[in-house]
Amino acid sequence: MKNINILTDKLDRSVPPVPGLPKDVNFPSFYETVTSNGITVLVIEDRRLPLVTARFVFKSGAYFDFLHGAEKSGLASVTSEMLSKGTALRSATKIAEETDFLGATLSTGADFDASYVSCYSLTKHFDSIFEIATDVIRNPAFLEEELSRVKEQRLNSFLAMKDDGDYLASRAYKKGIFGSNPLGSSVDGNEKSVSGMTTEDLVEFYRMHFTPDNLIVAFVGDISPETAVEKLEKCFADVKGEGAEMQNFSPPPLNEPKILLTRKEGAVQSSLRVGHTSICRNDPDFVNVSVMNTILGGYFTSRINKNLREVHGFTYSARSALSSHRYGGDLSVITEVKTDITANTIREILKEMNMLRDVAPDSEELQNVKNFISGNFPLQLETPNSVATKAINLKLFGLPEDYYSTYIRKVNQLTSEEIHETAAKYLHPGRLVMSIAGDVEAVSKLVSEFGEPEIISDNQN
Amino acid sequence: MTKTVTDIKIGFEEFTLDNGLRCIMHRDNNNPIVSVTVGYNVGSKDEKRGSFGIAHLFEHMMFQGSANVAKNEHFGYVMKCGGSCNAFTMQDATVYFDTLPSNNLETALWLESDRMNSLDITHENLENQKSVVLEEKKQVFDNAPYGNLFNDIFGNLFAGSGYEHSVIGTEEDIRSFTVEGALDFHNKFYSPCNAILVVSGDIDCAESEAMIRKYFTGLRTKCDIPRMENIITPLAESKSIDRKDNIQLPAINVCYQIPKAGTREAYALEYFSEILGNSESSRLHRKFVYEKQMVKAIRLSNFTLRDAGALVIRAYVNPGHDVENVRKEIMLEVDRFMDEGCTEEEFERVRNGLEFGATAKHLKVQNIAVETVFNMLYFNDAMRINEETERYLEVERAEVTETAQRYLGNSNNLIVNYTPKNGSN
Numbered sequence: 001m002k003n004i005n006i007l008t009d010k011l012d013r014s015v016p017p018v019p020g021l022p023k024d025v026n027f028p029s030f031y032e033t034v035t036s037n038g039i040t041v042l043v044i045e046d047r048r049l050p051l052v053t054a055r056f057v058f059k060s061g062a063y064f065d066f067l068h069g070a071e072k073s074g075l076a077s078v079t080s081e082m083l084s085k086g087t088a089l090r091s092a093t094k095i096a097e098e099t100d101f102l103g104a105t106l107s108t109g110a111d112f113d114a115s116y117v118s119c120y121s122l123t124k125h126f127d128s129i130f131e132i133a134t135d136v137i138r139n140p141a142f143l144e145e146e147l148s149r150v151k152e153q154r155l156n157s158f159l160a161m162k163d164d165g166d167y168l169a170s171r172a173y174k175k176g177i178f179g180s181n182p183l184g185s186s187v188d189g190n191e192k193s194v195s196g197m198t199t200e201d202l203v204e205f206y207r208m209h210f211t212p213d214n215l216i217v218a219f220v221g222d223i224s225p226e227t228a229v230e231k232l233e234k235c236f237a238d239v240k241g242e243g244a245e246m247q248n249f250s251p252p253p254l255n256e257p258k259i260l261l262t263r264k265e266g267a268v269q270s271s272l273r274v275g276h277t278s279i280c281r282n283d284p285d286f287v288n289v290s291v292m293n294t295i296l297g298g299y300f301t302s303r304i305n306k307n308l309r310e311v312h313g314f315t316y317s318a319r320s321a322l323s324s325h326r327y328g329g330d331l332s333v334i335t336e337v338k339t340d341i342t343a344n345t346i347r348e349i350l351k352e353m354n355m356l357r358d359v360a361p362d363s364e365e366l367q368n369v370k371n372f373i374s375g376n377f378p379l380q381l382e383t384p385n386s387v388a389t390k391a392i393n394l395k396l397f398g399l400p401e402d403y404y405s406t407y408i409r410k411v412n413q414l415t416s417e418e419i420h421e422t423a424a425k426y427l428h429p430g431r432l433v434m435s436i437a438g439d440v441e442a443v444s445k446l447v448s449e450f451g452e453p454e455i456i457s458d459n460q461n
Numbered sequence: 462m463t464k465t466v467t468d469i470k471i472g473f474e475e476f477t478l479d480n481g482l483r484c485i486m487h488r489d490n491n492n493p494i495v496s497v498t499v500g501y502n503v504g505s506k507d508e509k510r511g512s513f514g515i516a517h518l519f520e521h522m523m524f525q526g527s528a529n530v531a532k533n534e535h536f537g538y539v540m541k542c543g544g545s546c547n548a549f550t551m552q553d554a555t556v557y558f559d560t561l562p563s564n565n566l567e568t569a570l571w572l573e574s575d576r577m578n579s580l581d582i583t584h585e586n587l588e589n590q591k592s593v594v595l596e597e598k599k600q601v602f603d604n605a606p607y608g609n610l611f612n613d614i615f616g617n618l619f620a621g622s623g624y625e626h627s628v629i630g631t632e633e634d635i636r637s638f639t640v641e642g643a644l645d646f647h648n649k650f651y652s653p654c655n656a657i658l659v660v661s662g663d664i665d666c667a668e669s670e671a672m673i674r675k676y677f678t679g680l681r682t683k684c685d686i687p688r689m690e691n692i693i694t695p696l697a698e699s700k701s702i703d704r705k706d707n708i709q710l711p712a713i714n715v716c717y718q719i720p721k722a723g724t725r726e727a728y729a730l731e732y733f734s735e736i737l738g739n740s741e742s743s744r745l746h747r748k749f750v751y752e753k754q755m756v757k758a759i760r761l762s763n764f765t766l767r768d769a770g771a772l773v774i775r776a777y778v779n780p781g782h783d784v785e786n787v788r789k790e791i792m793l794e795v796d797r798f799m800d801e802g803c804t805e806e807e808f809e810r811v812r813n814g815l816e817f818g819a820t821a822k823h824l825k826v827q828n829i830a831v832e833t834v835f836n837m838l839y840f841n842d843a844m845r846i847n848e849e850t851e852r853y854l855e856v857e858r859a860e861v862t863e864t865a866q867r868y869l870g871n872s873n874n875l876i877v878n879y880t881p882k883n884g885s886n
Contacts, residue, residue, distance in 0.1 A: 003580045003644040009679030013529045017571050019542060020564035023493040023663075048491060051821055093751070096741035101806070103813030122817055149754065156757045156779050159709045163606040266707040266882070269596070269604045301533070301540045310533055313592030316600050336600045368541050375543015375562045382492050383824045 025378045027404040030391050031225035037239060038213035041232055042391050043225040046384035050123040053220040053385055054130055056137060057392055058115040060209035060243070062187040063327055067244075068205055071196060074189015076110040078150060078197055079205045083108050083117060085146040087139040092146055095132060104129040106136070111187055112325045113281075114396055115209065123222045134235040140206065142199045154194050165271030165336065165437045168262040172456045173273040173332065173435035176260050181252040183328045212236065214243040216395050220388040251328040252277050254431055259453040261444055262437040270342040270438035274349055275332025276431045281324040281397040287410050288422040289331075293322040294369050295419065296356055296427075297333055301368070303352050304333055314338070314345050326397055331426070339439050343446040346434060353429040360420035374408050471829060473843045474666050480682035481654025484673050485833055485843050487661040489826055495662035496827040497569040498558040499577070500834035502657075503650035505630070506552045506623025506691055506768075514630015515638055517550040518594050519646050523557065524548075525586040528579035532586055535572050542568065552624050553767040554838050560827045563663035567672050573658070574676035577651055582643045591635055598629045606708045613702055613877045614716050618771055623691040653677060654684045657837040662826035693718070693769040696873035705882045710757055711784045712879040713791065715774040719868050722765035722839055729856045729864040730772060734761035735811040736803045736861070737794070738774070742810070745776075745794055755782045755790070767839055772869065784878065799870040802862035812854060819850040 007013075031043040065075040084106060085092040099106045104121035106129065119133040161167045171186065178184030189197075219228035255277050264271070279289055290298075297304030297320025308318040318335035337345045361369075381387050390404055434450060436443050444453045474486045505516050526532040539546040544561030559569040602608040612627045619625050658677065660669050695718060720726040738745045738761035749756045757777040764771045774795070778787050822828055829846065836845040 003582070003647050005578050005648075005681050007578065007679045008681055011675065011679055013571065013575060013676075016538065017567035019568060020566075022562055022564050025493060049820060049824065093742070093747065096747075100740045100742040101810045101813060103810070103815070103817035120821075122820060125813075149751070152754055152779075153750075153757065156710065159780070160606070160757065160777065162709055163707050165604060264707075267604060269599045299540055300536050306533070309593055310589065313589040314596070316593055316597035336596070336604070338596060338599070368537075371541045372543050375541075375565075376545070377543065378493050378562055379543065379545065379560060382494060382826075 022375070025381070025408070027390070028381065028387050030387070033229060035212070035229075035233060035237065037237065039232065039236060040216045040395055041229055042216065042218040042388070042395070043223070043228045044218065044220045044384050044388045044391060045224060046221050049222065051120070051221045052123050052126040052223045053118060053120045053388070054133060055118040055218045055220065055388060055392065056116065056133070057216040057218070057396060058210055059113070059214045059216070059396055061110050061113045061115055062185070063112045063182045063249075063325065064209065065185065066182045067208075068201060071193045072201060073185040073193040074154070074187070075197065075201055075205050076115050076209075077187050077189065078147075078154070078194065079202045080108040080110045080115045080117065081150055082142055082147060082202055083136045083140045085150065086141040086143050087135045088141060089135055089139060090132075095136065098132055099129065102129055106133060108136070112183060126223070130231060130235070137210070138236075138239065142202045142206070144199055147197070147199055147202070151194050151197060154188065155191060157188075158191055163264065165264045165267060165269065166334075168264055168437035169271040169273045169435045172260045172262050172437070173275065173433055176258050176433035176435055177255040177275065177277050177330055178252050178328070179255070181328060183252065183325065207241075208244050211241045211243040212239050216392055218388045218392055220384045249327040251280050254428060255433055257431050257451065258433045259447055259451050260433065260435040260456050261440045261453050262435070262456045263440045264437045267438040268339065269336045270339050270436050270443055271336050272342070272345060273332050273334055273435045274346065274432050275330055276428050276433060278322060278329045278331040278426060279324055280329055281326060282399055283324070285422065285426070286324065287407065288414065288418060289426050290322055291369060291373065291411055291414055292356065292419050292422045292426065293320055293331060294373065295361055295365065296320045296352065298322075299372055303356070304349070307348050307352060308335060308337070308345060312344075312348065314341055314348075339442050340446070342436060342438070342443050343449065346447065346450060350429050353427050356423040357427050357429070360416040363416055366414070366416050366419060370412050370414070373411050377408055470847050471823065473833070474670070475843060476670065478653065478674070478678055480678070480680055481652075481684060482677050482680070483657050483837060484670075484677075485657070485659045485837065486664060486666050486669055487659070487826070487829055487833065488664050488666055489661070490663050492826075493563045493663050494560060494826060495563040495566045495569070495660065495664055496558060496560040496830045497566070497573060498556065498659045498661070498827070498830040498834050499573050500554055500556045500657045500659075500838050501651060502655045502686070502838055503555055504551050504553045505626065505628040507650065507689065508626070508630075509689075511634060512638065512642065513626045513634045514594070514628075515634070515642070515646060516555060517628050517630065518590065518635055518638055519643060520548050520550045520555050520557075521590040521594055522580065522582055522587065522643055523576050525590060526581040527576040528581060529575050530572060535576070538568055538572055544569075550628055552628060554835070556831060556834055558827060558831065566660070566664065566669065570672055570676045574680060577653065577656065577677075578680045580644065580647050582640050584640055587638070587640055587643060591638065594629075594635055595632060598632070598635075602629060607706060607712055607879055610712075610714060610877060610879065613704065614714065614771065614773060614875065617700060617702065617875050618696070618716055618718055619693060619769060622693050622769070623689060624693075624766060624769065648683070649687055652682050652684065652686070653680050654682045655686050657834050659830040659833045659837075661830035661833070691768045696875065699873040699875070701876040701878065703878045703880065706879055708879060708881050710777045710779065711881065713776045713778065713784060713788045714877040714879070715788070715792070716875040716877065717772045717869050717872060719763065719765070719770040719772045721769050722767060725852075725856070726864050726868065727763070727765045727770055728852050729861050730868065731763055731815075731853070732803075732808065732811050732856060732861045733798070733865045733869075734763050734772065735814065736807045737761055737798065740814070744798075745791065748794065749776065749787070749791065755779055755787050759791075784880070788876070795869070799862070799866050803858065805858065808858045808861070815853045816850060819853070
């Protein structure tokens with residue numbers, strides 16, 4: 001039924017307007033140098049607002065936890081969290097007080113590929129916050145008392161997460177596809193590994209990985225390259241030490257298919273994560289696989305969202321994600337649906353994956369995706385910090401220097417047949433790990449057509 | 462004391478069409494991006510009993526097709542040029558936004574004008590979006606830990622007002638919504654004179670104004686918007702509610718009614734919340750998360766709506782601590798603030814944080830557009846975006862204590878306790 005109000009003009013609204021000519025979008029140039037002690041420095045200067053960020057990126061993340069022992073999952077993450085919990089000069093409370101007083105932020109963290117410290121403030125406070133950041137990076141105290149607080153906090157967080165369906169499904173899924181590969185562990189660690197962590201572990205991780213040759217520093221915003229480099233030289237020129245030699249770790253093999261069920265008390269939905277291992281971030285086929293994934297479930301009008309949300313009304317949101325790290329990756333479909341249609345959902349996911357493998361996308365669909373990616377690129381470059389993230393990625397993942405400047409051209413050169421070949425090579429509907437968190441009894445009956453479900457016990461991490 | 466107001470000003474050009482549509486333009490040619498945002502002066506508080514959730518369900522229907530745009534094609538047109546679009550519904554407003562490469566500005570204006578004027582709602586599309594919304598309700602509220610907390614808070618704090626029921630609504634009402642009801646809702650509220658249009662980003666103002674006039678001038682308007690009185694009654698007495706949920710950590714929630722958005726009192730109470738919680742050096746975090754390790758996290762949130770506000774203290778209690786005891790200790794700290802106020806250093810810290818926050822949030826043209834929509838809907842004043850920092854800085858230290866005493870110290874409150882169903886704590 002139409003509700004059409006009478007228009008008072010004679011404008012023909014049936015024809016969409018023709019867009020103007022797109023403006024050229026170039027990846028912004030940035031300053032780059034390497035200090036005498038091996039620190040890579042990037043400066044993304046942008047003087048529009050009186051704000052400066054300094055981002056310290058150590059190229060060792062949770063992937064390397066295993067180098068320090070079998071039960072050290074979470075070590076990179078705890079080590080970086082502990083940096084701001086006391087130094088030779090300042091207590092944890094003093095660091096928090098000084099930072100908050102400046103109205104600045106000082107944050108630390110880790111993911112699989114790196115450990116991070118960053119500070120962000122108004123230009124007038126940047127000297128002060130940079131000095132605090134330098135202190136936490138150079139002089140962490142790793143105090144026993146502070147570690148026990150951080151551990152306690154983390155154990156309580158693990159407890160609280162036991163009622164989060166998406167977290168439960170994701171945890172079992174990662175373990176299911178990666179097995180004993182480091183990527184199968186959690187960046188945050190687990191109850192057992194965190195409970196057993198000692199200050200000696202932290203000191204060892206710090207000594208081995210927080211070295212100048214392993215460090216990228218990006219300055220972003222209201223600062224010139226000269227000032228930035230001078231600041232860094234002043235505070236870090238005397239830092240010595242080399243990181244341990246890293247071999248090139250090979251990516252995990254393609255996983256075996258599995259159905260994993262995790263109990264979530266009182267669930268009224270199933271949280272699903274369905275996927276398999278995939279390529280590393282620096283794989284030459286990354287652009288192809290990423291475009292293919294965009295068609296599958298990488299944007300709102302993708303096949304997965306159209307099917308599960310708009311056609312079937314199964315879910316509020318459904319998407320697929322290509323998650324690529326330095327030493328491995330995975331591709332998965334992520335959604336939450338009503339318990340009784342769990343199997344229907346999986347059938348539709350399989351159908352969409354097979355379809356993409358079997359039939360080349362038509363040229364209109366491919367053109368739409370190309371337009372989306374090309375047009376979206378300037379949106380990703382809106383803030384200087386989002387430009388910095390890309391500049392850091394070039395260094396962190398060892399991408400070709402011209403990766404971002406040629407990215408749009410490469411995307412636009414892809415043919416339907418190349419997408420078809422990519423799907424046939426990189427999508428494996430027969431090898432999926434289907435991880436579901438929810439009502440285990442109800443779901444296990446529903447999904448038996450896909451294989452024998454395995455029930456994940458509550459205490460597995 | 463010298464004020465440290467940032468001197469960056471955001472500029473606007475404004476005009477109103479004959480049909481009542483208020484239009485605001487903000488030019489920023491730094492990036493080839495433009496954001497088109499339309500805010501409608503309608504939200505869940507305008508819903509009648511028996512149709513709770515309709516404003517939000519209707520927001521979904523706005524993507525289901527209009528006279529010249531087929532179902533889901535709104536997304537299609539925006540995605541095809543690389544843009545993003547979405548919408549959200551609140552108690553007081555419904556806001557739609559499209560952010561796209563700036564050469565597609567006209568496309569966004571065409572799309573927004575078409576659905577402001579005409580909707581094409583089929584029974585099938587309506588049923589499909591009802592199931593999407595019911596799954597959204599499960600995912601965001603029913604299946605999430607502590608998911609229905611705000612139903613209890615708003616339901617009790619604002620009983621009898623338009624804020625009593627939740628934005629997502631009830632399953633029963635959502636299921637009962639009809640095509641006729643949707644069209645009626647559109648006719649009543651989706652009118653140019655009940656909307657604000659903001660275009661922000663890489664534009665030429667003269668060209669943009671011509672484009673806006675081209676697409677929106679011809680839309681007819683009906684200005685007899687039906688409004689219910691939104692009467693906020695102070696809590697007659699303090700109240701406590703106990704809920705059992707599938708959670709591991711018990712949660713304590715202490716809630717107060719506070720003054721509405723934009724009032725001097727609302728700004729003063731932001732200081733109160735930042736001094737007590739939300740940063741590592743805040744009083745409650747320092748004492749209960751760091752020193753005593755009694756709670757996993759503690760937050761103070763100020764929800765300032767158009768006609769009233771709520772201040773909520775939320776704490777998640779660590780295993781091994783008595784919930785009642787933790788609550789008492791937290792309240793002792795709140796009372797201490799009422800007696801002693803804050804130090805000059807605490808006050809200065811909050812001011813510095815607010816100054817940083819006010820500067821950093823204007824990096825994106827879409828953020829500017831959305832904030833402008835609210836400033837127009839609530840205050841009919843786009844320039845207010847530039848006074849935000851000053852409004853914070855005008856607050857005086859003693860005033861924070863006085864305001865807290867008046868609205869928190871001597872008022873009734875609502876306590877919502879969440880305890881684990883399995884009782885393991």
